[in-house]
Amino acid sequence: MITPSSNxxxxxxxxxxxxxxxxxLRYTEPTPVQLRSxxxxxxxxxxxxxxxxxxxxxxxxGIPMLQRLAQIKGRGLILLPTRELAVQVEESLxxxxxxxxxxxxxLIGGASMVTQRNALxxxxxxxxxxxxxxxxxxxxxxxxxxxxxxxVLDEADRxxxxxxxxxxxxxLAAVPRQRQTMLFSATMPKGILEIxxxxxxxxxxxxxxxxxxxxxxxxxxxxxxxKESKSHLLEVLLKQYPGPILVFTRTKYTASKLARxxxxxxxxAADIHSNRTLAQxxxxxxxxxxxxxxxxxxxxxxxxxxxVTGIEVVINFDLPSQPEDYVHRIGRTGRAGSExxxxxxxxxxxxxxxxNIERLLxxxxxxxxxxxxxxxxxxxxxxxxxSDSSNPQNQNAxxxxxxxxxxxxxNRRSGRRRY
Numbered sequence: 001m002i003t004p005s006s007n008x009x010x011x012x013x014x015x016x017x018x019x020x021x022x023x024x025l026r027y028t029e030p031t032p033v034q035l036r037s038x039x040x041x042x043x044x045x046x047x048x049x050x051x052x053x054x055x056x057x058x059x060x061x062g063i064p065m066l067q068r069l070a071q072i073k074g075r076g077l078i079l080l081p082t083r084e085l086a087v088q089v090e091e092s093l094x095x096x097x098x099x100x101x102x103x104x105x106x107l108i109g110g111a112s113m114v115t116q117r118n119a120l121x122x123x124x125x126x127x128x129x130x131x132x133x134x135x136x137x138x139x140x141x142x143x144x145x146x147x148x149x150x151x152v153l154d155e156a157d158r159x160x161x162x163x164x165x166x167x168x169x170x171x172l173a174a175v176p177r178q179r180q181t182m183l184f185s186a187t188m189p190k191g192i193l194e195i196x197x198x199x200x201x202x203x204x205x206x207x208x209x210x211x212x213x214x215x216x217x218x219x220x221x222x223x224x225x226x227k228e229s230k231s232h233l234l235e236v237l238l239k240q241y242p243g244p245i246l247v248f249t250r251t252k253y254t255a256s257k258l259a260r261x262x263x264x265x266x267x268x269a270a271d272i273h274s275n276r277t278l279a280q281x282x283x284x285x286x287x288x289x290x291x292x293x294x295x296x297x298x299x300x301x302x303x304x305x306x307x308v309t310g311i312e313v314v315i316n317f318d319l320p321s322q323p324e325d326y327v328h329r330i331g332r333t334g335r336a337g338s339e340x341x342x343x344x345x346x347x348x349x350x351x352x353x354x355x356n357i358e359r360l361l362x363x364x365x366x367x368x369x370x371x372x373x374x375x376x377x378x379x380x381x382x383x384x385x386x387s388d389s390s391n392p393q394n395q396n397a398x399x400x401x402x403x404x405x406x407x408x409x410x411n412r413r414s415g416r417r418r419y
Contacts, residue, residue, distance in 0.1 A: 012038045031056035036206045046203035047182045053331040058092045061152045061182045074149030076126040081159045083108040090128045107133045110278035117142045131167035145174045156185040172199045218334035222344045222365045243312035247297045250318040259297040269295040300325045316344040323360040
């Protein structure tokens, strides 16, 4: 097995033609996931890599795939959860493989089936697809998977979260058993373990960050705020942080409404969610990348395709319904070794949701005090308590003062349940 050296990409066993392409794109040093995954992939071994978004996963599987496809007969297949992510992966592969004559087919919903059939007829080296559209083509018999020699499941945990398990099982049943499989995921839920057990051959595990944890360079904070004061707090933060900001909501309706409201605040904003057409989603994403839109408001499903460098702040306007989604959300900042900031809004009846996130992270989220001009969250004062701490603003500060121990002590003194 090739042992990663300190010679950058040149020490990973990469073919000279691919090294030239990498250098032309001005990649100098491999990221940790690339350093550990590329040699394994080049040797044709099955791989499970646990790594957060923004860590360079596309090259971690793309380089081995392109190198091996130049040596063996067959095709590569990459499955991804969202259209936006599939588009970005295709762009990255073309950047590396253009000089090698790489042909790809992009199979995603919202795009023309006729155009996709034409791309398949050109015998692409790599097919990049979302599970639903892949099944559409399988059912219409516009492609065969019998020649797939390398399979990649990217953001596998998210595909399972989105309900794609039945489609993935059908696709796995259709590809040859004699193949290489590389699976990339931010977390390691039970469903991933089942896929590995049933469909992979002695996979080598690479874990860049502990499963279920988030990027260390992201500063995380939470505000306890009244629901009706969230928009006001967001306006304050948009003035405080002048860079590009990604805002998350739970619902499509809230995303659209909030984007319009942010626009009335004087900030260029766009929203991205599953109700938007592919053209609208591309405009929102490309506009956010180029600076046309300073604020992008997104739902969890749509956000899986957002891989944009330079996002300084992520704001959870609504807490996610699942703690794992929190990890995926805040992974949009703090990329490529730079620091990022993740701010969450929570009402006091969401204390249990905050605690579930803390359990997943194995750390306490610092609580920030609200700006002076915002009404504090409503909390009933314990009977007989008349000290300054009965003021909700000071209650927020008490939650923050001594971390988890201070919060638990405050909960006991105020007669409230632990959150």
